[in-house]
Amino acid sequence: SAPPKYLTGDPAAINEFIDKFDTFLFDCDGVLWSGDHIFEGVPETIALLRSKGKRTVFVTNNSTKSRQEYLKKLTGLGIPSEVDDIFGSSYSAAIYVSRILKLPEGKNKVYIIGETGIEKELESEGIPYIGGTDPTYRRDITPEDFKALADGSLLDDDVGIVLCGLDFHINYLKLAVGMHYLKRGALFLATNTDSTLPMHHDFFLGAGSVHVPLIYASGQQPLALGKPSQAMMDAVEGKFQLDRARTCMIGDRLNTDIKFGVEGKLGGTLHVATGVNQKADWEKEDPIAIPSFYADKLSDLRLGA
Ligand code: PLP
Ligand code: CA
Numbered sequence: 001s002a003p004p005k006y007l008t009g010d011p012a013a014i015n016e017f018i019d020k021f022d023t024f025l026f027d028c029d030g031v032l033w034s035g036d037h038i039f040e041g042v043p044e045t046i047a048l049l050r051s052k053g054k055r056t057v058f059v060t061n062n063s064t065k066s067r068q069e070y071l072k073k074l075t076g077l078g079i080p081s082e083v084d085d086i087f088g089s090s091y092s093a094a095i096y097v098s099r100i101l102k103l104p105e106g107k108n109k110v111y112i113i114g115e116t117g118i119e120k121e122l123e124s125e126g127i128p129y130i131g132g133t134d135p136t137y138r139r140d141i142t143p144e145d146f147k148a149l150a151d152g153s154l155l156d157d158d159v160g161i162v163l164c165g166l167d168f169h170i171n172y173l174k175l176a177v178g179m180h181y182l183k184r185g186a187l188f189l190a191t192n193t194d195s196t197l198p199m200h201h202d203f204f205l206g207a208g209s210v211h212v213p214l215i216y217a218s219g220q221q222p223l224a225l226g227k228p229s230q231a232m233m234d235a236v237e238g239k240f241q242l243d244r245a246r247t248c249m250i251g252d253r254l255n256t257d258i259k260f261g262v263e264g265k266l267g268g269t270l271h272v273a274t275g276v277n278q279k280a281d282w283e284k285e286d287p288i289a290i291p292s293f294y295a296d297k298l299s300d301l302r303l304g305a
Helices: 011-019 042-051 067-076 089-101 116-124 143-150 172-183 212-218 230-240 254-263 279-283 298-304
Strands: 023-026 055-060 086-088 109-113 129-131 159-164 187-190 196-199 202-205 247-251 268-272 293-295
Touching (some): 055 067, 067 086, 067 116, 086 089, 086 230, 109 116, 109 172, 129 172, 159 172, 247 254, 254 279
Parallel strands (some): 023 055, 109 129, 268 293
């Protein structure tokens, strides 16, 4: 495919870029901010796009926060928004469970490996769950647990789904419980498969790395519902009535954001170099995905004011 069009420092190219789209889907970490540090000029860039009548939607793979919690973060960092502007991987998983899978009562309970973001989004869809932040599962495994897992007495017959996101309290007991549900035929879902989690200018284990033991032990692959899953794209399209040709995905990561937009056949994808990947990553031979536009940073778009 054609090499990406450079936008940085080129007002004409920036204006042409902005005119091409009605909706911009923003990845969050690595595009808008890094951790709790908002990048300079980002609130002004979002405000500029909105003043031109563009719709701005925030699409994050971070499963640890619910949309409500993300709303607080966006607003607190100077990007006033509404909960319906936000589409997180936990929400994506929750609506997949409630509106697509629609398992019958008595088979629709979710066993969560993850944090409150998943719990809150399942709650808002009326889906029952266990695990998650419940201290019952956040402890060392005992000899009695091994027995109770083997004879099934530690397992809830209503569980039909194992849903994995990033869990900062992952332990042997939680994984063993998950593995036993999978062995009994539960569906294997993941909020996202990000291998790494950028924090403090370094990398830590992402959600994808944390659920690898379950893949290995069960021999099954999860269906992931965050970027680049097209189940998420379909849900985003349905919710926002997207015209894909007039929609652009903006992201820092090739194997999630840019792949998400390319496979979703959006009108464009914009890679910015303020996060995980640099332009060298798509310049090399056989890149994971090639964006259609490139800018050093999001606030470079302000030149199109
Ligand atoms: N997962 C977790 C737990 C995170 O904290 C983050 C970034 O903060 C991500 C995933 C990646 O999020 P995004 O898709 O907004 O880059
Ligand atoms: Ca990102």
